[in-house]
Amino acid sequence: SQQGEEDPQALSIQEGENATMNCSYKTSINNLQWYRQNSGRGLVHLILIRSNEREKHSGRLRVTLDTSKKSSSLLITASQAADTASYFCATAYNQGGKLIFGQGTELSVKP
């Protein structure tokens, strides 16, 4: 069964705008990860946030984690057309354990 649920399922924005995607999960986790998948390609790891962390940044990406609400958000600032892809959150119960993926958010950035 899927652990994470992403919201929204699809998001369409203009280039330069910010994009926010949310992920909720059901049980306690060790870490949460975000991945990007371009059409017809494999997944690319974007960022990992551990259960004792609240916020992480990587370039134009900002991830937050609220373990009390069992939720995470991914913010992409100043979006570019090249950011068009599907974004997945994945949760791990324990270090070294399997990742369980959500259904993904399909992001479309229009030039």
Add this chain to the structure above:
Amino acid sequence: EAGVAQSPRYKIIEKRQSVAFWCNPISGHATLYWYQQILGQGPKLLIQFQNNGVVDDSQLPKDRFSAERLKGVDSTLKIQPAKLEDSAVYLCASSPLIRGGYGYTFGSGTRLTVV
């Protein structure tokens, strides 16, 4: 650093036929995973290896799917016999065994169509 290699890239077979997929993970990565991704859904874990031992195969349909990882390096995933609902992308991923968790590196996948 070379990525995770998978072959073939595409495969079309008839139902009830058999098919095999191959994966070569990143050198030194102890953990290897096979995921199934049906169109429009997130990846679902089929099996997880650590070195050449199985850690989790709870969602592998063992009546038709099998996987092995010889010598803790390359891995093959086999489906025999295939069903229409097996049409999906089969993704292989690997990660090092590092305390605290580590991101996976995925291959480009094998797109299987069962007709």
